[in-house]
Amino acid sequence: MKVSYVYILKCSDNTFYTGVTSNLxxxxxxxxxxxxxxxxxxxxxxxxLMYYTEFTDINYAIATEKQLKNWSRAKKQALIAGEFNELPNLAKKKFSK
Structure with a gap:
């Protein structure tokens, strides 16, 4: 069984980079x-390296990488911190009236 990884790096300019690999x-x-x-x-x-997770199916890993790349910085920070209960709230868009 081949394992793939999705990972998030914190760069020196404080930005995040998200990637996928079979050899972390x-x-x-x-x-x-x-x-x-x-x-x-x-x-x-x-x-x-701030976060990584393993997948046994590369297709799920690629789909997850694409999903994470579209997340806000706040949502990525919650994931990194393990604040999983915060993720749904951070996914909601705020509309002004």
Whole structure:
């Protein structure tokens, strides 16, 4: 069974980067070493792993990565902090009258 990971990194400019990989340790080393010099994280080193989760189906991992990339910063911070009960509230849009 092949395991895939979805992960969130905190960059030096305080932004978050979300990615998916089948080898988390190798991918983190690639981020830290600027293996891809034109990438988002290579211009924002160092990076720190803030969150990751495992999947046994790469399709679910990719779908989750896409979902997380659309989340607000506040919602990502709640996920990282393990404040799962806050996630539904952070998903609701606020409309002014």
């Amino acid at each position: 340790h190798k991918r983190l080393l690639e981020h830290q070493s600027s293996k891809y010099p034109d990438s988002y994280t290579s211009k924002r080193l160092p990076v720190e």
